[in-house]
Every structure is written in structure tokens, then in C-alpha cells.
Amino acid sequence: VERDFTKQKVRWGERIMEGLLFAAAAVAVAIVLGIVYVVVSESTKFFAQVSVIEFLTSTTWTPLFDNPQYGIAPLLTGTFMSTLVALAVAVPLGLLVAIYLSEFASARTRETIKPTLELLAAVPTVVYGYFALLFVTPLLQRALAPMGIELPSFNLLSAGMVMGLMIIPYIASLSEDAMRAVPRSMRDGSYAMGATRLETAFRVVVPAAVSGVLGAVILGMSRAIGETMIVVVAGGQQPQMVTAPTQQGATVTAFMAQVALGDLPFGTLEYNSIFAAGLALLVLTLAFNFVAFWLQRRFREAY
Amino acid sequence: MNILKSVAIAAVASLAMTGAAVAQQAFTIQVDGSSTVFPISEAVAEAFQQQTQGRVRVAVGESGSSAGLRKFCRGEIHIADASRPIRGSEMATCRAAGIGFVEIPVAFDGLSVVVHPSNPMNSITVAQLRQIWSQGSGVNNFRAVGGPDLQMQLFGPGSASGTFEYFTEAVNGTARSSRTDYTPSEDDNVLVQGVASNPGGMGYFGLAYYEENRSRLKALAIDGGNGPVHPSRETVENGTYQPLSRPIFIYVNAAALRRPQVQQFVQFYINNAARYSAQVGYIPLPTAAYQTYLQRAQRRQQGTAFGGRALIGASISEVLARPLVLEEVQR
Numbered sequence: 001v002e003r004d005f006t007k008q009k010v011r012w013g014e015r016i017m018e019g020l021l022f023a024a025a026a027v028a029v030a031i032v033l034g035i036v037y038v039v040v041s042e043s044t045k046f047f048a049q050v051s052v053i054e055f056l057t058s059t060t061w062t063p064l065f066d067n068p069q070y071g072i073a074p075l076l077t078g079t080f081m082s083t084l085v086a087l088a089v090a091v092p093l094g095l096l097v098a099i100y101l102s103e104f105a106s107a108r109t110r111e112t113i114k115p116t117l118e119l120l121a122a123v124p125t126v127v128y129g130y131f132a133l134l135f136v137t138p139l140l141q142r143a144l145a146p147m148g149i150e151l152p153s154f155n156l157l158s159a160g161m162v163m164g165l166m167i168i169p170y171i172a173s174l175s176e177d178a179m180r181a182v183p184r185s186m187r188d189g190s191y192a193m194g195a196t197r198l199e200t201a202f203r204v205v206v207p208a209a210v211s212g213v214l215g216a217v218i219l220g221m222s223r224a225i226g227e228t229m230i231v232v233v234a235g236g237q238q239p240q241m242v243t244a245p246t247q248q249g250a251t252v253t254a255f256m257a258q259v260a261l262g263d264l265p266f267g268t269l270e271y272n273s274i275f276a277a278g279l280a281l282l283v284l285t286l287a288f289n290f291v292a293f294w295l296q297r298r299f300r301e302a303y
Numbered sequence: 304m305n306i307l308k309s310v311a312i313a314a315v316a317s318l319a320m321t322g323a324a325v326a327q328q329a330f331t332i333q334v335d336g337s338s339t340v341f342p343i344s345e346a347v348a349e350a351f352q353q354q355t356q357g358r359v360r361v362a363v364g365e366s367g368s369s370a371g372l373r374k375f376c377r378g379e380i381h382i383a384d385a386s387r388p389i390r391g392s393e394m395a396t397c398r399a400a401g402i403g404f405v406e407i408p409v410a411f412d413g414l415s416v417v418v419h420p421s422n423p424m425n426s427i428t429v430a431q432l433r434q435i436w437s438q439g440s441g442v443n444n445f446r447a448v449g450g451p452d453l454q455m456q457l458f459g460p461g462s463a464s465g466t467f468e469y470f471t472e473a474v475n476g477t478a479r480s481s482r483t484d485y486t487p488s489e490d491d492n493v494l495v496q497g498v499a500s501n502p503g504g505m506g507y508f509g510l511a512y513y514e515e516n517r518s519r520l521k522a523l524a525i526d527g528g529n530g531p532v533h534p535s536r537e538t539v540e541n542g543t544y545q546p547l548s549r550p551i552f553i554y555v556n557a558a559a560l561r562r563p564q565v566q567q568f569v570q571f572y573i574n575n576a577a578r579y580s581a582q583v584g585y586i587p588l589p590t591a592a593y594q595t596y597l598q599r600a601q602r603r604q605q606g607t608a609f610g611g612r613a614l615i616g617a618s619i620s621e622v623l624a625r626p627l628v629l630e631e632v633q634r
Binding site: 138 | 438456461462463467471477478479480481483484485486487488489490493496497500501
């Protein structure tokens with residue numbers, strides 16, 4: 001009996017399942033497109049009344065006051081400063097934790113530490129905010145006073161440091177996964193050359209996992225850029241050009257939260273300013289993700 | 304067969320009855336608006352639902368005075384909570400949509416100006432407050448307003464809040480006109496913390512938050528031209544604490560007041576406003592005022608006593624004496 005293999009029976013059950021799975025994946029894309037659409041169309045209304053040049057060059061952000069100025073720069077400096085402080089805390093700590101867990105810890109230790117660490121990411125951020133304001137800030141004030149630095153009770157240093165604590169699990173957990181994915185043979189090769197465990201960890205495993213580590217750092221950074229409640233509570237919310245972490249400042253997200261929580265009529269220029277700020281944030285994160293994508297490809301090591 | 308028939312009838316009847324019960328329960332009084340008024344409305348709504356044993360449901364939202372009145376003028380809600388009188392433009396929108404409103408002040412909200420307890424100042428004039436808070440002000444030391452030689456650190460509500468709007472209009476003369484270099488927060492607890500932890504701290508927020516934190520803060524007496532007056536329930540009620548106390552409102556859809564459930568709820572609201580406003584930290588109106596507003600609700604008298612503008616520094620007896628209007632009164 002000859003069978004025609006080019007004409008297979010259509011399996012409808014499978015087709016339907018495939019369609020459902022595709023729809024599930026498409027929802028994510030559709031939501032992203034929807035968000036972009038809303039943000040762009042609402043900010044168009046804003047930019048119909050405010051010039052893009054003022055938005056990008058002015059150094060004063062007072063959209064809700066009597067004599068409004070619309071310069072996004074103060075909010076961006078606030079976001080950059082708090083993110084920088086957060087990364088300064090989270091990258092070294094997160095990487096050390098990842099190296100320990102992947103290269104030195106026993107399986108049992110790892111199985112205890114990793115879930116505990118991940119709990120850090122489960123703490124509500126408003127709790128972190130008050131932790132920064134009521135615990136970390138007074139501590140820093142006492143620590144910095146002997147150095148002649150007078151820390152105001154709202155500042156980006158304390159907010160950024162606590163934000164760093166929050167993103168440690170992201171960086172540690174993902175970096176550890178990347179390091180564990182480095183093949184056993186490479187470590188064996190390193191030991192065969194007479195390298196110690198420490199040398200193997202820092203000179204073989206970390207460079208080999210650098211693409212995954214970068215991905216982890218970028219994810220942590222995106223999380224820090226988007227973080228809202230910690231800076232709203234502990235950062236000060238005063239939009240000014242931030243040049244030092246000891247200053248107070250507002251971030252893009254803090255401003256958006258302030259307006260969203262407030263009492264402004266929907267659809268006004270003041271209200272639409274949050275969409276313009278949101279657009280700036282969206283463009284910024286998109287740019288970072290492109291850079292990250294490029295870096296990851298550039299440094300990818302395939303085995 | 305007969306048995307089957309009666310079972311079927313019983314089933315249909317019981318279905319119909321559940322349907323009727325559902326229909327009866329489905330009526331929900333929609334309340335939305337100011338987050339300042341929200342705590343009172345919420346407390347009243349809860350007590351009312353308990354009293355009526357769930358026959359009438361009341362849903363209370365807090366999307367802000369402006370958002371609440373916008374929904375109100377679209378006919379989406381029965382009652383709008385507002386921390387300010389209805390504006391001329393909103394009255395026009397309502398009128399265009401054919402929606403009449405009954406204005407009912409429910410309590411007073413007072414603002415307090417607070418400093419650190421170690422600050423020797425006890426009072427401040429409105430002119431001095433304006434000197435500190437006006438747009439472009441460079442005052443950074445208490446010396447400039449007759450206080451000690453002490454660096455100032457200023458705190459205030461976020462510029463999106465009704466409190467900011469009220470304070471700037473009352474003190475600086477123009478709503479939203481303010482210096483910008485102070486620490487803002489929508490969270491009053493953050494402001495309390497800011498002033499309480501800085502010897503040079505100064506800030507303003509609702510009187511209720513000062514009363515809850517008396518031990519950590521000092522409220523300044525305000526001199527509006529007739530000598531300094533300390534903020535308290537008495538001085539707000541008798542209208543002497545000026546210009547930083549204001550009435551807060553509910554606006555009721557006049558057509559909805561014909562519904563027995565809404566009428567019953569509004570009467571319950573007015574009869575219990577004194578009790579619940581005190582419970583959540585506001586200052587009740589004088590008893591006579593509640594009497595007048597109860598009659599106003601029963602008779603569905605429409606219009607505002609405020610002429611479509613914010614009214615700074617009015618005592619309740621003044622407001623009661625004003626005629627109700629349906630259009631913005633030109634200055």
C-alpha cells in the first residue's frame with residue numbers, strides 16, 4: 001500500500017492548542033503595544049502645548065505650579081542618581097553572593113540561602129521606603145556627621161541604597177544561574193592548569209558568564225529606574241538638578257505617582273505631563289535594553 | 304403529573320423571588336470624589352448599610368474632588384465628595400447635561416502650620432506666611448519673619464493635592480502660586496516625619512494630622528489681622544481661625560434625591576455627620592447648620608452658596624445666609 005506522506009491528516013486538536021498558545025504569547029506583545037500607544041498619544045496632547053525643546057533643555061520642572069516650567073532634566077538626574085547608588089550597592093554585593101553560591105557553597109547551603117535571598121524581592125516596596133526613611137537615613141546621618149557631611153532627612157543616598165538591597169536578589173539569582181551554566185569541563189581545565197578555586201571563580205567562571213551577568217545587571221537597573229515607592233517616601237520629591245547623592249530629589253516615577261495620587265482634573269495639561277514623563281522613561285529604558293542587547297551579543301561566549 | 308406541575312411552579316416562583324431579591328439588592332448609591340471627604344463618607348456609608356441591613360448598598364470611591372465632580376456632571380454617580388465648592392465651569396457642564404445638584408457642607412477641614420517643638424516661635428501672621436511661601440521667595444531663615452536665627456527646611460503637600468491648592472490660594476492669593484524649593488509629599492505622615500526630625504522644619508497639612516502628632520510638633524497660631532489664633536476645634540467652628548479652615552461638601556444629584564434610598568442616605572449622612580467627622584479628625588458644623596441642610600435635602604433646593612469660586616475664610620453663619628445660585632457669580 002502506498003501512502004502519501006505529503007498529505008497528512010489535519011489534527012484539529014493540535015491546531016487549536018497551537019492557536020491558543022500563540023494567542024497567549026500575543027497578549028504580551030499586544031499589551032506592550034497598547035501601553036506605547038496610550039503613552040505616545042497622551043503625550044502628543046502635552047507636546048501640542050509645550051515645546052519639545054523646552055522639555056529637553058529647561059532645568060526646572062514645576063508643571064503644577066502657577067508659573068509652570070516643563071524641563072524633564074531634574075527628574076532624569078534624580079532617576080540617574082538613585083539608580084547609580086542602587087547599582088553601586090547591588091552589583092558588587094549581588095556578584096559576590098552569586099560567586100559564593102555558584103562556586104563555593106554546598107548544595108544544601110545554596111538551597112537555603114537562595115530562597116531566603118529571593119524573599120528580599122518579595123518585600124513590598126513601601127515597606128522598604130519607610131525602612132529607608134526611618135532607619136537607614138538616621139543611621140547615615142550619624143555615620144556621615146563626623147565627616148562634616150550634613151545629610152538632610154530626605155535624600156537619594158538612603159533611598160538608592162535601600163533600592164540596591166531590593167535588587168540584590170535579581171542580580172544574584174540570575175548571575176548565579178549564568179555561572180552555573182558554565183560547563184564543568186572549563187573548571188576542570190582550570191584546575192588541571194594548577195589554578196586555585198578562587199582563581200578559577202574569578203578568572204574563568206566570571207568571564208565565561210559575563211553575558212548572563214550583564215543581563216542580570218540590566219534587569220536590576222531597569223527595576224531601579226522604574227522603582228517608585230522607595231523614592232516617593234524617602235527621596236524627598238523635590239524636583240531639582242541633582243549633582244550629589246546626599247541631595248534630595250524627585251525621580252520620573254516619583255513625580256508620576258505624586259500626580260496620580262493627587263487631585264488633578266483628568267485631561268488637563270498638568271495631568272498629561274505624567275504621560276510626557278512616562279514617555280521619557282519609556283525611551284530611556286528602551287535605549288538601555290538596546291545597549292544591553294548589543295553588549296550581550298558582543299560578549300556572548302558559546303560552548 | 305400534578306406533583307411535577309407544582310414542583311415546577313414552586314421552582315419558577317422561587318426563581319422569580321430570588322430575581323426580585325437580586326433586583327432589590329442591586330441598587331447601589333454611588334459616591335466618589337475628594338480623598339479628604341472620603342473618610343467621613345466611608346464611615347457614614349458603613350453605618351448606613353449596617354442600619355439598613357444591606358438592603359441599600361453604598362459604594363464610596365476617592366478619585367479626587369475634580370474627578371468626582373466630573374463623573375457627577377456626567378450622571379455616573381449620585382453623590383460627589385468635594386473638598387472645595389463646585390466651580391463655575393463644572394456648574395456649566397452639569398447644567399448642559401441637565402443635572403441639578405444640592406449642595407451640602409458636611410464638616411470643616413482646618414490646615415495647621417507646624418514647626419519643630421524646639422522652635423521658640425508661637426505665632427505667625429498671614430503676611431509672614433506669604434513672605435515665606437510666595438512664588439520665588441528666598442526666605443531661608445526664621446530671622447526674616449521675626450523668629451530665631453535658624454535655617455528653614457520647608458515641607459508641604461504635593462502640588463497635585465487639594466490642600467496645596469487651598470493653602471496657596473488662602474496665603475498667597477493665587478491658587479498654585481508657591482515657591483517650589485520645598486520638600487513635597489502626598490503622604491502626610493512623611494511631612495510629619497520631616498518637620499519632627501528637623502529643628503528648622505516648617506510645614507503645613509490637615510489639622511487632624513497635627514492633633515495625632517501633638518507631642519512631636521508645634522502648631523503656630525495664625526494672625527489673619529485680628530491677632531493670633533491657635534488652631535482648634537473651637538476656633539475653626541466659630542470662624543476665628545482664619546484663613547486656614549474650610550468647609551467640605553457633598554453634592555447630591557437632585558433627581559436622585561427623589562429616590563427613597565438616596566433621600567434616606569443623605570438624611571442619615573446629615574444627621575450623623577457631626578459624629579463621624581469628629582471621629583475621623585474634622586470639625587463638625589454647628590447643629591443649626593445641619594438642621595438647615597437637612598431641610599435643603601428634603602426640599603431638594605438646588606444651587607451653591609459659593610458662586611462658583613473658592614471661598615476663603617467664611618464662617619458657617621455667613622455661608623448659610625447666602626442665596627443659592629445655579630450660575631457662576633461674576634466678581
